[in-house]
Amino acid sequence: MSSPCDPEYAPAGDVSAALLMIDSRLRSVYAGKAASDTEQQEMVAQFAASLGPAGVDALLDGTCTLIYMFMKWLRMACDDHDKDVIEYSVPALVATMRMMPKTFRPEVIPTMAGLLVAAGTGLSPNLWRTQYGQWTENEMNPLEAMTVLLAEHINRIADDQDFATRLITEALSRAEQD
Template identity: 70%
Template sequence: MSSSCDPQHAPAGDVGAALMMIDSRLKSVYDGTTETDAEQRLLVEQFIASLGPGEAEDVLDGTCTLIYMFMVWLRKAHEAHDKDVIEYVVPTLVASMRMMPKSVGPEAIPTMAGLVVAAGTGLSPSLWRKQYGDWTEAEMTPLEATAFLLAEQINRITDDHDFATRMIAEALTRADEG
């Protein structure tokens, strides 16, 4: 039986724009040129402000698609070692977010953990979240942080700073060709 949160019913969104934001954040962290939270927030706000009417929602959906794709990869990697992805990914994610109180308020952590659990169990994070109403302003940075933290975890597992970004870029290229 199909769920109303099945990924096949979810809009993919603007995965390219979402990936660009996450890749930019990853590069700044790996290069040691991290900006302050205020500066980063301003850049994100300027980018979002430059989007047309439906484009901001497309970036949100694209970020959820990234989270889903990252969790599919993480689930397969953990299953290859007879481990449960939820058991290993969610506690690390929550602990990391708790260490980011300026960027991720404690009230957003359960929602972000829920998105990751939804994705880890094969549900669309975007559709799962929409069950509970519209996105809030307070969830924007935590959503980006969630995608970033998952990408960073994949990069650590593979010992390759570009693996997560390259994996998605290659998937997008294959989708365009097919």
């Protein structure tokens, strides 16, 4: 039975721009030069302003597509080891979010966890979230940070700091060839 939250009904968004933002953030973290929250918010605000309203929506959809693709990869990796992706990944990511109260205020953690669970069960994170109303301004920074945490989680599993980015880049290349 089909769900209204099936990924086939979700817009993919601007996955390339979302990946660019996430990869940039990962590289700065790995280099030990993480921008302050204020600096990062200013850069994201400038980037978003350059996109316009439609571009921001596409970036948001693209970020949710990244979450879906990352969780799909994790689900397949967990299945190969007879593990449940929700049990294996979500508690660790939520625990990390709880250790970052400036980025993840307590009221956004359930939404971020819900996005992970939705994607981990094969649902579209953006369609799952949309059924509860419009995205809020207070969810934007946590959404980006959670996507970075998820990519970093994958990189640690693969023992390769570029694995998550390469995973998406290769998927985009294959889709372009088809």
